Amino acid sequence: xxxxxxxxxxxxxxxxxxxxxxxxxxxxxxxxxxxxxxxxxxxxxxxxxxxxxxxxxxxxxxxxxxxxxxxxxxxxxxxxxxxxxxxxxxxxxxxxxxxxxxxxxxxxxxxxxxxxxxxxxxxxxxxxxxxxxxxxxxxxxxxxxxxxxxxxxxxxxxxxxxxxxxxxxxxxxxxxxxxxxxxxxxxxxxxxxxxxxxxxxxxxxxxxxxxxxxxxxxxxxxxxxxxxxxxxxxxxxxxxxxxxxxxxxxxxxxxxxxxxxxxxxxxxxxxxxxxxxxxxxxxxxxxxxxxxxxxxxxxxxxxxxxxxxx
Numbered sequence: 081x082x083x084x085x086x087x088x089x090x091x092x093x094x095x096x097x098x099x100x101x102x103x104x105x106x107x108x109x110x111x112x113x114x115x116x117x118x119x120x121x122x123x124x125x126x127x128x129x130x131x132x133x134x135x136x137x138x139x140x141x142x143x144x145x146x147x148x149x150x151x152x153x154x155x156x157x158x159x160x161x162x163x164x165x166x167x168x169x170x171x172x173x174x175x176x177x178x179x180x181x182x183x184x185x186x187x188x189x190x191x192x193x194x195x196x197x198x199x200x201x202x203x204x205x206x207x208x209x210x211x212x213x214x215x216x217x218x219x220x221x222x223x224x225x226x227x228x229x230x231x232x233x234x235x236x237x238x239x240x241x242x243x244x245x246x247x248x249x250x251x252x253x254x255x256x257x258x259x260x261x262x263x264x265x266x267x268x269x270x271x272x273x274x275x276x277x278x279x280x281x282x283x284x285x286x287x288x289x290x291x292x293x294x295x296x297x298x299x300x301x302x303x304x305x306x307x308x309x310x311x312x313x314x315x316x317x318x319x320x321x322x323x324x325x326x327x328x329x330x331x332x333x334x335x336x337x338x339x340x341x342x343x344x345x346x347x348x349x350x351x352x353x354x355x356x357x358x359x360x361x362x363x364x365x366x367x368x369x370x371x372x373x374x375x376x377x378x379x380x381x382x383x384x385x386x387x388x389x390x
Contacts, residue, residue, distance in 0.1 A: 083155050085119040086148040088112045089127060094218060096134035149219070151212055153357050160359040168277045170199025175364050176207040176215060178279060178351040180306070181350060184325040185225065185371070188378070192368045200363060209279045209389065216355050223354035223364050225371075227279045227389035230353065237351040241375045242386065244324045244345040245283075246338050250313050261343045270318035272309045279389035283348055310334060323348065324379060344385040 091101035091112070103107040120127055127141035137145060164169070177186060186204065194202065207215065212224040216235055228237045247266070249255050254263050309320040310330075327338055352368055 081119060081122060082115075083152060085115045086152055088115050089148055090143065090152065092116065092128060092135065093141075096151045098135070098190055101145045105304075114191060121358050124312070134207065150357075151217050151358065157359050160361075163362070168199070169197050169362055169366055170201075170205060171360075171363075172201045173360060174205070174220065174222045175210045175367075176205050176226075177365045178209055178212065178224075178226045179206055179327075180274070180323060181225055181226055181227075182281070183221065184205050184323070184328070185350075185375075188325075188374045189367075189371045191372060193367065196370065197363075197366055202289060212353070214384055216353065217324050219355070222358060223367070225350065226353055227283065227348045228351040228353065228389070229349065234356055235353050236356050236358075237353050238364075239349055239351045240368065240371050241350055242347045243379060244341065244347040245321045245387070246324050246340060247319060248310060248322055248327075248334075248337055249319045249339050250316055250337060251318055255319070255339065256337070258339060270304045272312050272320040274309070276305075276355055283387045283389050313337075325375075328378065338377075343383040345383065346385055346387050348389060349386045367386055 088101065088105060088107075091105050092098055095101045095104060099109045100314050102112040102163065105112060106213050116127065123144075127144055128140075129136045129138050164171075165331075182204075188253050190204075192200070194200070203237055205221075207224070209226050209230070212221065212226055213230065213232055213235070216224060227238070228239070230237065247255070247261055249261070253270075255261050256331040258265070306320075306322055306326055310322075312318065313320050314334075322338075330338070350369075352364060358364065
């Protein structure tokens with residue numbers, strides 16, 4: 081039994097196809113199939129049910145895959161231990177970031193991070209929360225940045241910052257003249273939302289539900305970007321809510337339409353998320369320190385109330 085054989089088994093279990101698994105492992109399909117067959121012969125069992133399409137795991141195969149993940153992770157941990165002992169912070173590091181955070185946060189910390197840690201090759205991917213959770217559990221991401229809490233048993237969360245919601249209220253709204261607004265001031269029938277699948281949308285819906293608003297049926301317009309929501313609002317089609325960091329780059333004309341909420345300000349919790357078995361903790365710590373350093377000067381709010389993203 082070899083680590084390589086177990087690695088091939090995990091690839092087939094994930095892709096449910098020998099050819100596709102071989103492509104992902106950068107070997108020929110006959111080579112991968114032969115190694116898995118050798119392992120099955122050594123163990124005297126069948127890991128995969130090849131009569132199924134797509135290929136499935138046998139009952140014992142399911143147990144073997146669970147154990148194989150642990151073995152492969154522990155084998156990889158040896159290199160991680162050596163890197164940490166040497167003080168080396170480098171190598172490929174795959175990170176997922178949700179769409180409502182990536183455009184504002186990534187430019188804030190990326191340049192600082194790559195200058196401080198030039199040997200780290202950050203591979204950044206924009207993903208929704210559901211895909212992030214799946215990829216973290218399957219080992220395809222080293223960490224992620226998303227709104228929390230997610231309450232996923234196999235994932236760990238380290239809070240980076242709390243980001244208040246800010247109302248964008250057009251001049252034709254009765255709330256435009258107010259210096260601060262309450263959640264109860266929002267006109268539920270005129271709130272513009274991001275499309276389904278964005279956790280920020282879910283946070284807004286949860287905010288409304290906690291204040292006895294009617295709910296999702298009264299949200300008429302939806303969009304895929306905050307920029308579109310702002311333009312729709314400028315056309316007099318309603319109000320919208322924005323994450324605080326997104327408001328920093330607005331022009332002066334648009335900033336005049338922003339209204340802060342009274343304390344405690346509804347906010348989202350933004351965290352680094354990673355598997356409890358994650359190997360590259362030293363890089364995660366470096367990311368945390370870098371991000372908190374740049375965000376600390378941008379967000380000064382302390383009296384906040386966290387709104388769930390789920």
